[in-house]
Amino acid sequence: MSPRRIPPLFGGLALALTLSGCGYAPTEVPEPVPTPTPTVAAPAAPPTCDDATTSYAPPATMPSPGAMPEGSTMREIQDRGRLIVGVSADSYLLGSRNPQSGQIEGFDIDIAHAVAEAIFGDPEQIQLRVITAGDRIPLLESGEIDIVVRNMTMTCGRWEQIGFSEEYYRSGQKILVRQGSDITGLDGLAGHRVCAADGTSSMDNLIRLAPEAEPVGARNHTGCLVLFQRGDVDAITGDDTVLAGLAAQDPYAVVLEEAAFSAEPYGVGVPKDDTDLAAFINGVLEQMRDDGRWQQSYDRWLAPYLGEGSGQPTPVYGRS
Amino acid sequence: MSSSGSWSPGAAQAAAPQTQQGAGSSAQGTVLAPPPTGEALAARPRQAEQSGTRRALLGSSDIPSALVRWQIVLTAAVIVWSLLTAALLGNSFDKTRAGAANTDQLTRIHAMESSLFQADAIATNAFLVGGLEPAEQRMNYDAALDQVSRLIVISAEAQPADRAALAELNRQVLTYAEQMQQARANNRQGLPVGAQYLREASDDLRSDTLGVLTALVSANEQRATAAFSGHYWFLALLPGIALVLLLGWFNQRLAAIFRRRINVGIAIAAAIVAALTAAAGVVLASLASSADELRSGDYETASAISAARTAANDAKANESLRLIARGSGAEFEEQWEAAAATVSENIDGRSDLISRWREYADGHEQIVAADEAGDWDEAVRLATARDAGTATAHFIDFDSEAEAQIGMASKSLSTTLRLGSWQTAGVALATLLAMVAAVAAVSRGITVRRREFG
Secondary structure (H helix, E strand, O other): OOHHHOHHHHHHHHHHHHOOOOOOOOOOOOOOOOOOOOOOOOOOOOOOOOOOOEEOOOOOOOOOOOOOOOOOHHHHHHHHOOEEEEEOOEEOOOEEEOOOOOOEEOHHHHHHHHHHHHHHOOOOOEEEEEOOHHHHHHHHHHOOOOEEOOOOEOOHHHHOOEEEEEEEEEEEEEEEEEOOOOOOOHHHHOOOEEEEEOOOHHHHHHHHHOOOOEEEEEOOHHHHHHHHHHOOOOEEEEEHHHHHHHHOOOOOEEEOOOOOOOEEEEEEEEEOOOHHHHHHHHHHHHHHHHHOHHHHHHHHHOHHHHOOOOOOOOOEEOOO | OOOOOOOOHHHHHHHHHHHHHHHHHHHHOOOOOOOOOHHHHHHHHHHHHHHHHHHHHHOOOOHHHHHHHHHHHHHHHHHHHHHHHHHHHHHHHHHHHHHHHHHHHHHHHHHHHHHHHHHHHHHHHHHHHOOOOOHHHHHHHHHHHHHHHHHHHHHHHHOHHHHHHHHHHHHHHHHHHHHHHHHHHHHHOOOOHHHHHHHHHHHHHHHHHHHHHHHHHHHHHHHHHHHHOOOOHHHHHHHHHHHHHHHHHHHHHHHHHHOOOOOHHHHHHHHHHHHHHHHHHHHHHHHHHHHHHHHHHHHHHHHHHHHHHHHHHHHHHHHHHHHHHOOOOHHHHHHHHHHHHHHHHHOOOOHHHHHHHHHHHHHHHHHHHHHHOOOHHHHHHHHHOOOOOOHHHHHHHHHHHHHHHHHHHHHHHHHHHHHHHHHHHHHHHHHHHHHHHHHHHHHHHHHHHHHOOO
């Protein structure tokens, strides 16, 4: 072994070993999860009929609370011990959770309590189940809830899937904008981002009546208000009752004073086959008309924002 | 060392003239050798062997020049050995120190994750109470978010590679806090839009923010676990063994020429190299062994319980969100179950945590039973009560115990890694000092031989 050949054997390895400890690669920053694009497909032409607000005549004699007729849907509810009602908890004035008391309250909720009181004699024998607009029909069809009192519009299409009580309020679709907005009506929505709750007739109307607008869906109306307050949308469209509730929560939001561009008759939703329950509820609504409870509820919740209104709608019966 | 054994100048002088004679014969070319006797014939192989040794050791040089060159070579070999061994030890030192730092960073990321979900659990539970938010819960929420902000700053200073991700995390935490503030402000005014801000803040936390935290955890896990491998103790032996063999070979050749079996200087150098090589091998082998123990011990404990604690707070938040959804919280219950499964999976075998989690889970079942029976008010009461024996009290007990165990495991892990790093640094330093001693020994051993020609 020649002395001249020895050093390189060590030198190379030493260099390789000392070349370590370089810096770390930067931690990868993931992209934010994209917000799901709302379903904004143009709605199919809605079924038409001329009896969307026609319901079932109430019983000639209303059964006494706690004494529902044997075999009736109301008896099943009475035997269970509570009425299960699908409601909204974020539609201010109609059905929303009072942050102070934790209780859900509003115009719709008063009607739900009235039905519970008519069945049990106790308005508190009730389970309020908060549901989205899109949940209303599926949950009625599955039997998970007894009735829906959630600003639900009576339409011919819905009559094919469920039943309704008589009309208990006549609403109409309007537009909510920022103070000073250049949007003055339905025609002014072109090119603007407009929010409506997914699964509602308001969204269908928006797409049909303002095709140039950019529709943005939200899970509920309050979700629209959050988008509105963040500046992600320019306007919100929905029933005047709902928009009144949103405007009441934001001093910079105003509801355009144009005439409603749709008629939205509210009815209490029931499972399609529970016609006896629908008729019973109609009896309750008439009792509310007679004893003034409907008006009291309207005056408490909606009158401060919508004015005196036209009163409780006249019922239309004749469905069998 | 100067004695160099039982050195007799005659032996070298007897060898040296042979070279000179051989050279002279070749130069003159006219001197005829007498016919070989039987004794001379028998001595030929030994002479041939000596001649081969001389050529291997000395080449064509004279002995003093060759010894000078070999002194340089052996000195260089000793220096290379020490640098090589020190580099190997230094590499392990760096890895272990970086491992300790990355483990600390990972602990901070886990703590951020747990604190964020803890803040969310507190906020959602306080929201459920209704009315004015309890001061204690507000204070705990603020403390949890302060902790997150503080850890983001410390983590950004500690690991530059995390800075971009931490900046994004900071942005999202600020957005979360802002949304929660909006929720709280609206809630105090009795406006239901507050609940929507709360839901959106919680949703964003579980989608976007959790994604950034997961990326940070993953990156730091990879960096931290690199400290548990790459301690190649056998590599530390190779240069030392090679040098000892070289010194042994040199000593053997030297002995053959100078007729002395051991050169004390060379022997001492070989002993120093062998001792330090063994020490380096032992330290690195010990480091490798303790790294394996840490990986399956404290590291596993800290990681698993951190994951369990985050999932537990996620579950508690989903419990509140379920009740806020009021009868429509099936999706939150599914998320509770998924989080609970993560908790159970990560505390498997840890009886003290299992018992605490079961107590909370039993309380949760009562809450669900009340809600499903339609008694929402009772479900809320059960979920928000904080007295001893309630679901929330059991949950706080679990959370506190988990936090304590994570702290202990993380501290032990970091301490052990740092101790190991100092051991390698000590042996590396000793190797460099040994280099000086070994070079001196080699120099002395060869110098003694050279002086015999002076």
